[in-house]
């Protein structure tokens with residue numbers, strides 16, 4: 671089962687991804703996490719993307735597509751995976767389609783978490799507070815200024831994926847304004863159907 675998670679920053683993708691990983695036993699492939707890991711490890715890619723991530727802009731399509739293409743070859747991806755944060759642009763979606771077609775595979779569903787933009791900034795402020803309370807380091811791009819940039823990038827470059835996947839008949843929208851449990855239940859209903 672190959673599932674894509676779509677939604678603006680702060681929509682709750684990370685929270686719901688953890689639930690899906692547990693319930694369906696497929697790994698979460700977060701390009702954001704992978705890029706942050708590359709940065710922390712100081713790899714050539716990590717050094718290249720460091721400032722781009724901190725500015726809230728997108729890393730080049732080629733870099734992320736290459737990272738994903740390599741990652742999905744791992745054994746744990748054999749029965750499927752959840753893509754979180756990729757694709758984020760139309761060219762990335764086209765690259766993914768090409769990669770999967772080569773392998774005789776296809777995306778099964780695109781789950782879009784729909785939330786009112788008005789709540790996103792509040793969710794960010796909460797996340798920052800919680801992170802500090804836990805004594806953990808706040809992400810470089812988790813501040814109000816960069817977050818506003820990330821939202822703008824989402825609107826301009828990622829939101830066009832909604833009609834793209836609608837056109838493929840794969841889009842499944844979920845109301846992300848409900849409680850965490852209700853959102854999980856709505857996602858389960860969609861994925862249960864796919865798994866059959």
Ligand code: ADP
Pocket residue numbers: 678679680700701702703705722723724726727728729730731734754755756757758762811820
């Ligand atoms: P969010 O919390 O906004 O979903 P992520 O953790 O997924 O953020 O990503 C953080 C940053 O990593 C992005 O703002 C971007 O700079 C970079 N990034 C992650 N995924 C991609 C991608 N598919 N294409 C380009 N850049 C990406």
